[in-house]
Every structure is written in C-alpha cells, then in structure tokens.
Amino acid sequence: MDLETERQLWDEVRRGNKEAFQSLANPLIPRAYRSAYMILRSKQLAEEAVQNALIELYSAIINGKEVIHLRAWFGHLIALRALDVARKERGYKYMVDINGLEFQDGSASPLDSVLKKEQSERLIESIMGLELNQRIVVGLYYFQDMKIEEIAELLDIKSGTVKSRLYHARVKLGGMLRRLQTSTKEITII
Structure with missing residues (x-):
C-alpha cells in the first residue's frame, strides 16, 4: 500500500469509517500474529497481543499520531505488546499447537x-x-x-x-x- 493511500485511510478512520480501519489493519495482522506466536507460544496469548496492538493502532490514528512507516511501526508495537503479555503471563504453562498455522508457499x-x-x-x-x-x-x-x-x-x-x-x-x-x-x-x- 502506498503512502498516499495509507494517509487517505487514516483520514477515513478518523471520520469513523470502520472499513477503512480494516483495510489498513488487515494486511498487518498475519505477520503480527506469527511474531507474537513465536514469542508467546500460545494462540490465545498471541491473539491478545495482536488485539492490544490493534487497539493501540486505532487509538494512535484517532488521536492524530503521525506514523511514517506503518508496517515497521506496527512491527515494533506488536513486539512490545507480546513482551507485555509474556511478562504478565510469566508463570503460564505454554502449549505448543502448530496444527492451525498456515505456511504459504509458491x-x-x-x-x-x-x-x-x-x-x-x-x-x-x-x-x-x-x-x-x-x-x-x-x-x-x-x-x-x-x-x-x-x-x-x-x-x-x-x-x-x-x-x-x-x-x-x-x-x-x-x-x-x-x-x-x-x-x-x-x-x-x-
């Protein structure tokens, strides 16, 4: 997605367009989930980290935060949220279940x-x-x-x-x- 399209979507989100947020966020989610899963070893905890990052992304857009490289910024954000969850769940026993993961290949x-x-x-x-x-x-x-x-x-x-x-x-x-x-x-x- 080019920078101009991204900025237009940010403006649409600020005006309350939920589809614009989906268009902006959906391409970021698979990579974010994989990263969170690698850190947390739990589907539920990875989903929590991604959800927290998406909420923070939405808040950043609504509050007028300027982000130049969304993909990189969101990558850092997901890492921080996954670390937060890992710290919170330190005593949690992890169950590795990779059956649902999809690995796309050409x-x-x-x-x-x-x-x-x-x-x-x-x-x-x-x-x-x-x-x-x-x-x-x-x-x-x-x-x-x-x-x-x-x-x-x-x-x-x-x-x-x-x-x-x-x-x-x-x-x-x-x-x-x-x-x-x-x-x-x-x-x-x-």
Whole structure:
C-alpha cells in the first residue's frame, strides 16, 4: 500500500469509517500474529497481543499520531505488546499447537508444498523449544525483519547481547533440526 493511500485511510478512520480501519489493519495482522506466536507460544496469548496492538493502532490514528512507516511501526508495537503479555503471563504453562498455522508457499507441486509445510512446522516446533530470550530475538529478527540495533533498542539491551542470543539460538536450532533430520530422513535443512 502506498503512502498516499495509507494517509487517505487514516483520514477515513478518523471520520469513523470502520472499513477503512480494516483495510489498513488487515494486511498487518498475519505477520503480527506469527511474531507474537513465536514469542508467546500460545494462540490465545498471541491473539491478545495482536488485539492490544490493534487497539493501540486505532487509538494512535484517532488521536492524530503521525506514523511514517506503518508496517515497521506496527512491527515494533506488536513486539512490545507480546513482551507485555509474556511478562504478565510469566508463570503460564505454554502449549505448543502448530496444527492451525498456515505456511504459504509458491512451490511448483503439491508434494513440494506438503514437504515445505512439514519443514516449516518442525522449524516452528524447534523455535518453540528455545528459551524466551532467544525466541524473542529470533521472532523479531526473522519474523518482524528488525535490525539488531532496533531489537537492542526495543528490548533495552546491548547490540552484542542481541547478537549473542541470535547466535546461541541458531546453534541450538541447528542441533534440534539435525536431530530431527536423523530421526526422520525426509527433512532437508535449507
């Protein structure tokens, strides 16, 4: 969506047009949900984080806040709301249920699609096995496309800490995926 269209939608939302808000927010939701799910490991908690971020987006529009890059701003917002929920639910026991997640792919054949979905599900399961600090940086870096410096600023930690957490998460994920590969020969690591 170009900047001019986005601004027109913001104006329409300010005038009370609910469809304009849907047009503005709907493209942001799938990516936001995936990121929140990566951090929280719970569908319900991810939905709560996304809902909180959408409420904040709506409030920002109504209150006249100027946002230049909506997608990036909303990515930061969803990360903050997911962290808020994670802090609130710290003692909550997480149940990983990836059956409902859809991984879209432009593969040429149905077999390729099935194999890719299976690989994606195993990758998600492996990410869910990471510690919270590692899951957060992996989710922000790979699913929100945030830069290391942005993650450091958002989490109020040093860039080196972000790099370290990413490194250790990658090492741990590599080990998990290698174990999965040896137990089920059909996985290929990309």
